[in-house]
Amino acid sequence: MISDKMSKSLQAAICIRDIFEEGKKLADIYGKENIFDFSIGNPNVEPPAIVNESMIEILKTEKPLALHGYPSNIGHPDVRAKVAEYLNETYKTDYTFENIAMTSGAAAALVLISNTFLDISDEVITFSPYFWEYKSYVESLYGKLVPALCDQKTLQPDPDTFRAAFTERTRLVFINTPNNPTGAVYTEESIRMVCDILREKEQEYGHPIYLVSDEPYRQLAYGGIKVPYIPHFYKNTLVVYSYSKALSIPGERIGYIAVGSDVDGFAEIMAGITASMRYLGYVNAPSLQQKMLLKCVDASVDVSQYERNRNLLYEGLTAMGYECIRPDGAFYLFFRALEEDDAKFCAEAKKELILLAPGSAFHGPGFVRASYCVSYDVIQRSLPAFQRLMDSYRK
Numbered sequence: 001m002i003s004d005k006m007s008k009s010l011q012a013a014i015c016i017r018d019i020f021e022e023g024k025k026l027a028d029i030y031g032k033e034n035i036f037d038f039s040i041g042n043p044n045v046e047p048p049a050i051v052n053e054s055m056i057e058i059l060k061t062e063k064p065l066a067l068h069g070y071p072s073n074i075g076h077p078d079v080r081a082k083v084a085e086y087l088n089e090t091y092k093t094d095y096t097f098e099n100i101a102m103t104s105g106a107a108a109a110l111v112l113i114s115n116t117f118l119d120i121s122d123e124v125i126t127f128s129p130y131f132w133e134y135k136s137y138v139e140s141l142y143g144k145l146v147p148a149l150c151d152q153k154t155l156q157p158d159p160d161t162f163r164a165a166f167t168e169r170t171r172l173v174f175i176n177t178p179n180n181p182t183g184a185v186y187t188e189e190s191i192r193m194v195c196d197i198l199r200e201k202e203q204e205y206g207h208p209i210y211l212v213s214d215e216p217y218r219q220l221a222y223g224g225i226k227v228p229y230i231p232h233f234y235k236n237t238l239v240v241y242s243y244s245k246a247l248s249i250p251g252e253r254i255g256y257i258a259v260g261s262d263v264d265g266f267a268e269i270m271a272g273i274t275a276s277m278r279y280l281g282y283v284n285a286p287s288l289q290q291k292m293l294l295k296c297v298d299a300s301v302d303v304s305q306y307e308r309n310r311n312l313l314y315e316g317l318t319a320m321g322y323e324c325i326r327p328d329g330a331f332y333l334f335f336r337a338l339e340e341d342d343a344k345f346c347a348e349a350k351k352e353l354i355l356l357a358p359g360s361a362f363h364g365p366g367f368v369r370a371s372y373c374v375s376y377d378v379i380q381r382s383l384p385a386f387q388r389l390m391d392s393y394r395k
């Protein structure tokens with residue numbers, strides 16, 4: 001009934017969906033509080049109070065027809081100006097409202113960009129392990145996603161695999177830092193390396209190659225670590241941002257794309273993104289959520305709660321002998337499975353009622369991802385189960 005493309009993509013998606021469904025079944029049997037569900041990345045820190053307060057105020061004060069009517073496809077000009085002002089203050093950029101397109105979160109932004117740039121069989125490189133939905137975003141538009149494996153010891157981009165991933169069909173590179181699934185924050189040195197190679201490849205192929213910086217976890221970085229602002233390092237960068245994680249509102253769907261005026265083909269790109277909003281059926285980012293940003297553009301969840309979770313889980317697992325690379329951001333810990341087959345390891349973990357996502361689902365075989373956006377108490381109570389799991393492999 002459905003297209004071959006969709007059938008294949010449903011098969012690939014089964015893995016994560018299965019874990020999620022399995023979790024619900026286990027919760028019915030053993031009680032929700034006894035399941036250590038580290039499988040999905042749904043924020044668990046409360047949104048800042050100003051989010052609800054400002055929405056209520058807007059609903060009380062704005063004229064309903066103006067608030068609920070169609071805004072421009074690209075977004076309300078005052079909201080776009082507010083985002084530009086925030087970015088200029090924070091990163092010393094020189095955006096105006098014309099550089100900002102409001103989107104229904106980062107997912108929509110990445111699809112809009114893919115639709116704007118890709119012809120059939122055009123290629124998008126991304127550093128793997130990567131957020132598994134990138135493949136569907138690109139391939140549903142008949143493009144091809146090409147993974148460039150990160151260094152397995154540091155989880156930072158690797159110059160050799162990156163260089164080898166280019167062809168003359170490469171149009172875009174997706175970079176995601178802080179990273180899902182690894183929690184790695186790419187260092188300034190890594191970013192410079194990536195940008196140098198991009199410039200080299202632009203020269204070699206004689207056309208622009210755009211770097212798409214997908215940064216929904218930008219605010220979630222720990223221990224004072226700096227997340228480099230990528231447009232400072234590479235002119236042809238499109239920044240994709242989302243408030244899903246920074247404000248704990250993934251159900252509300254709000255984010256933006258920022259494109260500098262000096263990016264090659266700036267006017268055409270903004271026109272393409274705007275048209276794609278209509279063609280792909282997004283039409284515009286939700287109007288109430290856009291207006292909310294007039295008050296909340298610089299708000300943030302209490303990031304220290306995630307940092308506390310990170311410390312407890314990382315230190316707990318490392319002390320038991322799990323091989324973990326300390327994540328500096330996002331809310332994911334990516335660690336080596338205790339056997340080669342990461343799916344089998346996840347099945348063993350499930351016997352201890354620990355739910356993990358296999359690294360293979362993110363193009364990172366041999367690893368597993370633990371999402372620590374759960375309560376501190378769940379992590380504390382999960383540690384003995386992780387210990388039993390380790391013991392079962394040492395027998």
Ligand code: PLP
Binds near residue numbers: 104105107108176180
């Ligand atoms: N990019 C990455 C790396 C993500 O982890 C996610 C969601 O988890 C998204 C994009 C999509 O986020 P949004 O809710 O803003 O669409």
